[in-house]
Amino acid sequence: MIEELKQLQSGLGAEFAELSSIPVSFRNDAIAKQAVREGVAICDRSHWGRILVSDGDRLRFLHNQTTNDFQKLHPGEGSDTVFVTPTARTIDLVTAYVLEDAVLLLVSPQTCQKLIGWMDRYIFFADKVKLQDITSTTATFSLIGPQSDSLIRQIGCEALIDRPYATHQLYNFGDLEVRIAVGSGLVSKGYTLIVEASQAGSLWQELVKLGAVPLGDRVWEQLRIEQGRPVPGAELTEEYNPLEAGLWQTISFEKGCYIGQETIARLNTYKGVKLQLWGVRLNAPVVAGTAVMLGSEKIGKLTSYTQTETGHFGLAYIRTKAGGAGLQVQVGEASGELVAVPFVEYLESVEGEIK
Structure with missing residues (x-):
């Protein structure tokens, strides 16, 4: 459960945003940024939205809704894409992971319901498209830093090393089932991990044991501004x-x-x-x-x-x-x-x- 994750993070010194489970800082901001430069940090991005787009027309639908080319993507691949208005004004930059029977969208915090409502407007009677908000039932972590390959190798996911951005695969890490994708969400080297909420605490604990330094949302915000992520x-x-x-x-x-x-x-x-x-x-x-x-x-x-x-x-x-x-x-x-x-x-x- 996410509450278990919050308790584990509290034990590591986490300070949380008011009335939320977002760890703003682990009272180690300088150490966390050093880990991004020289080692590996772990950032809890569970407050980012996750939307599952399924059914037979899912790729055609997203191809027609966003800026990137979904028709060329196959299961195990992915890309960044942008939702825009009819006059090309930006709504959100999202990362799409193509699964065997669905597309998983990782969207910015607080845009999940807006995007679901936006997409729903364009689903017509004959379209085979289903939208599901899975934010509350899943969790997302980012591993960030040059040593992230080493950590990924330790948990048996070396097949992803040096693969193209957004390449992803479902792995069994002990009793945990986790989807791991290439890319940290920033320019910094890293990986994105998506897991069921019930397993989030266990996965976090294991990654920290393997040397990942907890990094709060305050440092993430500094990094995304320094790197220019809009x-x-x-x-x-x-x-x-x-x-x-x-x-x-x-x-x-x-x-x-x-x-x-x-x-x-x-x-x-x-x-x-x-x-x-x-x-x-x-x-x-x-x-x-x-x-x-x-x-x-x-x-x-x-x-x-x-x-x-x-x-x-x-x-x-x-x-x-x-x-x-x-x-x-x-x-x-x-x-x-x-x-x-x-x-x-x-x-x-x-x-x-x-x-």
Whole structure:
């Protein structure tokens, strides 16, 4: 049970978000970040949503609903994809794992019911598609760090090492049955593990015994901002499209019609990406939502901010024509410099302009 997991985490010093089971910190933030750089950390992502899409038309349906190509995926494979509105505004970045008889979607926290409602609108009478929210009956952990291969090898899953992103397999680890997928959810090397809620505590305990360092949601948030992973409510909103968010790897430009496809194709064909997501290295704290200025001209907006052991850092959408990496800007009372972030893919034409 998830309550058992919470008790185990409490024993490791976990501090929880108010009225939730989300471990914000294990009072070891610096050690956890070091583990991400040099060892292996474990992050509880059970508050992320999990949706099971099943029945005969599941792949065709998701192919028509999101930006990536589902028709080319086979059981054991997966990919990141984006749900967008008809005008290509972003709803959520999700990871899809294709099973033998279903597709498992790992979605951002607090978007599960929104996405189920969104998809349900597009299921018509003849469509063979079923949606099931399995968030409460499952748990998700991420192993993050260069030593994650070593830990995966210890539990007998070496067949996944060096496999493509989102490749996944169901493994028996002692009495535990766990689905393990390549990819940590961040740019950092790692794996995502999905298990029944009743086995979550046992799996967590075993992974910690094998050397995984517990990592709280506060450090996850720092990492995702430093690496440039966009999230709903900040970088993924109805103000922005997935090309502006730099999510080029999630988009198929070869597949047929899907929701938002016409707008995305037009933006790509006519080089119409007017904004681009950048990291901003800052010299002082700044509130998300603050305008980014170049002299007296507003060129963008800060969408996320974090303070780390190395200083102040944020993410911002910047007008493409304003420049890129190395550009000196003003964000509120703080000075900043634009830097590339690894989760984002950049237009070659833009990179050429700013070198």
